[in-house]
Amino acid sequence: MKIERTDGTNTIDRRVARTRALLQDALIALIPERGYAAVSVDDICRQANVGRSTFYTHYADKDALRSATMEVHLRSLNRRHVSASRETGNRLFKFSLPMFEHAHAFRSLHHALLASSGDTIHDEFRERIRRAVRAELAEKRIGDTGMPVEFAVQFIAGAFFAVLAWLVAADTNLSPAQGDELFQRMAEKGIGGGRGP
Amino acid sequence: MKIERTDGTNTIDRRVARTRALLQDALIALIPERGYAAVSVDDICRQANVGRSTFYTHYADKDALRSATMEVHLRSLNRRHVSASRETGNRLFKFSLPMFEHAHAFRSLHHALLASSGDTIHDEFRERIRRAVRAELAEKRIGDTGMPVEFAVQFIAGAFFAVLAWLVAADTNLSPAQGDELFQRMAEKGIGGGRGP
DNA sequence: ATCATACTGGACACAATGTCCAGAATGCCG
DNA sequence: CGGCATTCTGGACATTGTGTCCAGTATGAT
Numbered sequence: 001m002k003i004e005r006t007d008g009t010n011t012i013d014r015r016v017a018r019t020r021a022l023l024q025d026a027l028i029a030l031i032p033e034r035g036y037a038a039v040s041v042d043d044i045c046r047q048a049n050v051g052r053s054t055f056y057t058h059y060a061d062k063d064a065l066r067s068a069t070m071e072v073h074l075r076s077l078n079r080r081h082v083s084a085s086r087e088t089g090n091r092l093f094k095f096s097l098p099m100f101e102h103a104h105a106f107r108s109l110h111h112a113l114l115a116s117s118g119d120t121i122h123d124e125f126r127e128r129i130r131r132a133v134r135a136e137l138a139e140k141r142i143g144d145t146g147m148p149v150e151f152a153v154q155f156i157a158g159a160f161f162a163v164l165a166w167l168v169a170a171d172t173n174l175s176p177a178q179g180d181e182l183f184q185r186m187a188e189k190g191i192g193g194g195r196g197p
Numbered sequence: 198m199k200i201e202r203t204d205g206t207n208t209i210d211r212r213v214a215r216t217r218a219l220l221q222d223a224l225i226a227l228i229p230e231r232g233y234a235a236v237s238v239d240d241i242c243r244q245a246n247v248g249r250s251t252f253y254t255h256y257a258d259k260d261a262l263r264s265a266t267m268e269v270h271l272r273s274l275n276r277r278h279v280s281a282s283r284e285t286g287n288r289l290f291k292f293s294l295p296m297f298e299h300a301h302a303f304r305s306l307h308h309a310l311l312a313s314s315g316d317t318i319h320d321e322f323r324e325r326i327r328r329a330v331r332a333e334l335a336e337k338r339i340g341d342t343g344m345p346v347e348f349a350v351q352f353i354a355g356a357f358f359a360v361l362a363w364l365v366a367a368d369t370n371l372s373p374a375q376g377d378e379l380f381q382r383m384a385e386k387g388i389g390g391g392r393g394p
Numbered sequence: 395a396t397c398a399t400a401c402t403g404g405a406c407a408c409a410a411t412g413t414c415c416a417g418a419a420t421g422c423c424g
Numbered sequence: 425c426g427g428c429a430t431t432c433t434g435g436a437c438a439t440t441g442t443g444t445c446c447a448g449t450a451t452g453a454t
Contacts, residue, residue, distance in 0.1 A: 162355020190387035
């Protein structure tokens with residue numbers, strides 16, 4: 001696998017590099033078709049033209065392959081992040097723009113990694129929340145402020161889901177009413193909104 | 198399964214009701230231990246003391262059981278929603294408080310349904326985003342406004358992830374920069390923030 | 395008490411996982 | 425170039441889970 005060169009440099013055998021790249025590409029190619037859960041190791045190997053036993057000499061299982069693939073691409077994102085982070089003005093969050101850019105540049109990759117998990121529990125629940133948000137935002141003529149309605153829907157619904165999951169999982173002593181109050185405040189006024197009305 | 202009574206009423210056989218309840222409870226009991234993905238139909242049946250063949254006379258597969266379980270409990274949530282929706286003042290979102298309350302009342306249920314999907318792709322990625330948000334919020338002394346920092350982190354990170362996934366999946370013609378601009382605006386000023394600074 | 399209906403447990407075919415091996419192929423390096 | 429270490433291969437194997445089917449038994453409805 002690793003080769004000790006005479007000059008001390010470590011390199012990876014071409015065959016290894018080739019095989020791993022093939023497997024990673026195959027995974028990314030297959031996810032959009034059937035979803036991550038429905039892709040079998042065998043599918044990946046056939047798509048990659050790699051023997052199944054070879055797969056297991058590189059990755060313990062499908063999840064390991066996915067992890068490694070993520071890792072590789074997050075590394076490339078980090079490089080961007082660093083090189084771009086100079087010219088950030090006084091925006092609130094510095095991490096977001098590089099990520100938006102990376103996502104745009106590697107559209108299909110991100111699509112494969114982010115799109116519906118195959119985990120239908122969440123997807124169903126999220127969709128319900130989005131509907132509720134959409135219904136309420138529709139009356140409020142958000143569009144007039146130049147904010148695309150669907151953008152706001154995704155933003156609010158995503159925030160709500162995350163907060164709900166956190167409140168249920170973590171052991172805060174926030175009451176439901178307090179949780180809602182905080183949620184309403186953030187949704188209405190954002191980070192910049194001071195205390196109370 | 199359904200029984201046609203002499204008076205025309207439809208009821209469900211007690212045995213059916215019992216079995217389904219047992220299976221649903223079993224699923225909910227097992228998810229926190231190993232995660233949804235790692236629970237097998239056999240596990241559910243053993244936990245519920247129900248024959249495996251019986252399982253398949255009620256549900257096509259594990260997902261069907263999960264769906265039905267969700268359905269039952271979302272129905273109970275809707276009942277609350279309706280009965281509580283009278284006294285809502287002029288808050289921004291009406292759907293949220295009932296949900297927070299329901300989640301609190303059925304803590305373990307929601308925990309089982311919402312907690313980490315077993316879908317490690319998302320969980321890893323989300324955690325990275327949370328770290329980024331946490332780092333940036335730490336400098337900003339959000340806590341001084343009475344907003345718990347971790348609450349804000351969950352809110353912003355959840356919103357960001359949702360918006361990113363949406364931008365990648367849907368075919369909007371928003372540029373990364375525009376997406377970021379909208380995100381920054383919502384994060385900073387919320388729904389109430391008019392156009393521009 | 396009768397009888398329609400639901401539950402049971404075991405058998406079956408099938409698909410996917412992960413391990414192992416002996417032989418063929420291929421890149422590394424002297 | 426040529427020897428050699430390493431990797432790739434394909435097939436066999438045990439194991440686990442899935443979904444279907446059936447004949448026999450239990451149980452709730454009326």
